[in-house]
Amino acid sequence: MSEAEKQVIIDGGNLGYIQIGATHMLSGYDHLAFIFGIVFYLTRFKEIVKYITVFTIAHSITLIAATFNQIQINYLLIDAVIALSVSYIAFRNLDGFKKYLNVKEPNLLAMIFGLGLIHGLGLSTRLQQLPLNTEQLLTNIISFNVGIELGQILALSIMLIFITLFRKSHSFPIFNKTSNYFLIFAGLFIFLMQMHDYRHSTNAKELTLNAGPAPQEEILTVKSEKPEWKDTILITIPARRGLEYKLLLAEGATLEYQWKADKGRLFFDLHGDPEGDTTGYFKSFTKGTKALASGSLTSVFKGVHGWYWKNNNTFPVIVTLNVDGEYQRIDLAPNTKKTKVD
Numbered sequence: 001m002s003e004a005e006k007q008v009i010i011d012g013g014n015l016g017y018i019q020i021g022a023t024h025m026l027s028g029y030d031h032l033a034f035i036f037g038i039v040f041y042l043t044r045f046k047e048i049v050k051y052i053t054v055f056t057i058a059h060s061i062t063l064i065a066a067t068f069n070q071i072q073i074n075y076l077l078i079d080a081v082i083a084l085s086v087s088y089i090a091f092r093n094l095d096g097f098k099k100y101l102n103v104k105e106p107n108l109l110a111m112i113f114g115l116g117l118i119h120g121l122g123l124s125t126r127l128q129q130l131p132l133n134t135e136q137l138l139t140n141i142i143s144f145n146v147g148i149e150l151g152q153i154l155a156l157s158i159m160l161i162f163i164t165l166f167r168k169s170h171s172f173p174i175f176n177k178t179s180n181y182f183l184i185f186a187g188l189f190i191f192l193m194q195m196h197d198y199r200h201s202t203n204a205k206e207l208t209l210n211a212g213p214a215p216q217e218e219i220l221t222v223k224s225e226k227p228e229w230k231d232t233i234l235i236t237i238p239a240r241r242g243l244e245y246k247l248l249l250a251e252g253a254t255l256e257y258q259w260k261a262d263k264g265r266l267f268f269d270l271h272g273d274p275e276g277d278t279t280g281y282f283k284s285f286t287k288g289t290k291a292l293a294s295g296s297l298t299s300v301f302k303g304v305h306g307w308y309w310k311n312n313n314t315f316p317v318i319v320t321l322n323v324d325g326e327y328q329r330i331d332l333a334p335n336t337k338k339t340k341v342d
Contacts, residue, residue, distance in 0.1 A: 014136070014139055014140065014143040017147060019147060020144065020147060021143070021144040021145060021146065021147020021148040022147040022148070023151065024123070024147070024151070025147070025152050025155065026154065030079065030086060030122075031082070031119060031122075031152075032155055033086045033187070034082070034086050034089060035052070035055070035156060035159065036159055036183075037086060037090050038051050038055065039051075039052070039156065039163065040176070040179070043167075048160070050109075051109065051112055052152075052156065054109055054112050055112050055115075055119075056149060056152070057113075057116070058112070058114070058115075058119070058120060059117070059119040059120035059123060060120065060149075061117065061120060062117045062118075062119075062120030062121050062123075062124060063120040063121075063124050063141070063144075063145055064141050064142070064145065066121055066124035067128055067141050068137060070128065070313075071121075072125065073121055074198065075122065075125040076195075077198055078121050078122040078125055079122060079190070079194045080194035081118050082118060082119055082122050083190035083191040083194060084187060084188075085115040085118065085119070086183055086187035087187030087188055087191070088115070089115075089183070090179075090180040090181070090182075090184045091180075092105055092108065092111075093180045094177070094180050094181070094184075123144075127144050128312075129289070228324075229258075229322035230323060230324040231323050231324075232320065233320075233323070233331075234320055235318070235321060236317075237266065237309050237316060239313055239315050239316050240311065240312060240314070241310075241311055242308060242309065242311070243308070243309055243311075244307065244308045245306050245307055245309075245321065246273075246330050247304065247305055247306050247327040247330060248303070248305075248328040248329075248330055249272070249299040249303070249304075249326065249327050250302050250326065251299055251301050251302045252298065253326035253327060254297070254326055255296065255298075255299070255324075255327055256295075256296045256324045256325050257294060257297070257322065257323050258292075258293070258294035258321075259293055259294070259320065259321040259322070260292035260320050261291045261292065261318070262318040262319075263313075263315070263317060264291065264313040264315065264317050265289050265290060265291045266289065266291070266310065266311055266312075267287075267288070267309065267310040268289075268290065268293065268307055268308065268309050268310075269286075269307065269308045270285045270286045270287065270305075270306070270307050271283060271287075271305070271307075271308065272300075272301065272304065272305040272306075273304050273305075274301045274302070274303040275301070275304075283300070283301075296325075304330065305327075
């Protein structure tokens with residue numbers, strides 16, 4: 001998921017989840033290819049509704065269950081299996097089990113349900129990359145799924161119109177064979193590509209572990225780390241909770257910072273609150289979902305500036321925050337409020 005998509009969620013809430021769900025389905029060529037393969041030979045509306053409903057129920061089950069329970073499986077492996085599902089449905093369309101294997105094909109309805117469960121896991125891996133609101137987790141998931149179904153309905157409608165019109169053409173038999181053979185080889189190609197990326201990522205992790213505990217992104221940051229920081233603060237963020245840490249800056253003051261989570265990724269928002277403001281206004285400088293970040297900030301007004309972190313993991317995360325510059329630590333000043341935890 002891109003940072004722009006995550007920003008849509010942050011700004012739009014559940015409507016944002018619906019939008020991202022719909023666009024994800026419409027841009028998910030593997031899911032669309034699988035649906036195209038399902039409806040390719042179906043001519044009766046009743047059959048189309050039956051098979052698509054089974055697929056929808058199946059992927060909704062795993063999408064909701066896996067996301068709600070934070071079941072995370074490597075997305076490269078899931079996408080590899082989804083690619084094979086495209087090849088499978090196309091092979092079945094060509095009557096491959098009888099022609100080439102001389103065996104009876106598996107029950108199509110059962111296979112679509114099983115493969116739909118795997119497609120749902122793939123959708124869940126994408127959804128879990130977003131900054132989910134733990135207090136509205138179920139509605140976030142359902143909103144994303146509603147978007148998926150809206151996108152699926154739109155894509156399916158276009159497919160059915162195209163296939164229905166083209167089915168009357170004399171060249172449909174040629175189109176039939178060409179399309180399904182293309183789906184078979186496309187699925188195999190995507191499978192090999194995903195497995196190659198998975199192997200590459202696994203080897204990269206092994207090399208990183210042999211070189212030290214920090215992933216590559218952290219190694220690059222550590223190389224440019226200041227030899228001395230003014231303050232180093234350790235902040236524990238409980239599982240599925242959020243926490244703020246703020247510093248007091250004068251207008252025009254500069255702040256250098258670097259923070260790193262000991263494990264997992266955190267949603268963060270670096271922002272400032274003007275002194276004396278009673279409207280709830282704040283200015284956000286940078287936000288995203290990362291395991292570490294660094295940079296500098298020049299305040300545009302006098303007030304408190306700092307970070308809000310949201311830990312969507314099932315385990316607590318310790319953030320090591322290094323800061324230097326012209327600031328006052330609020331947590332060391334008398335008669336100040338404690339950092340906010342939600």
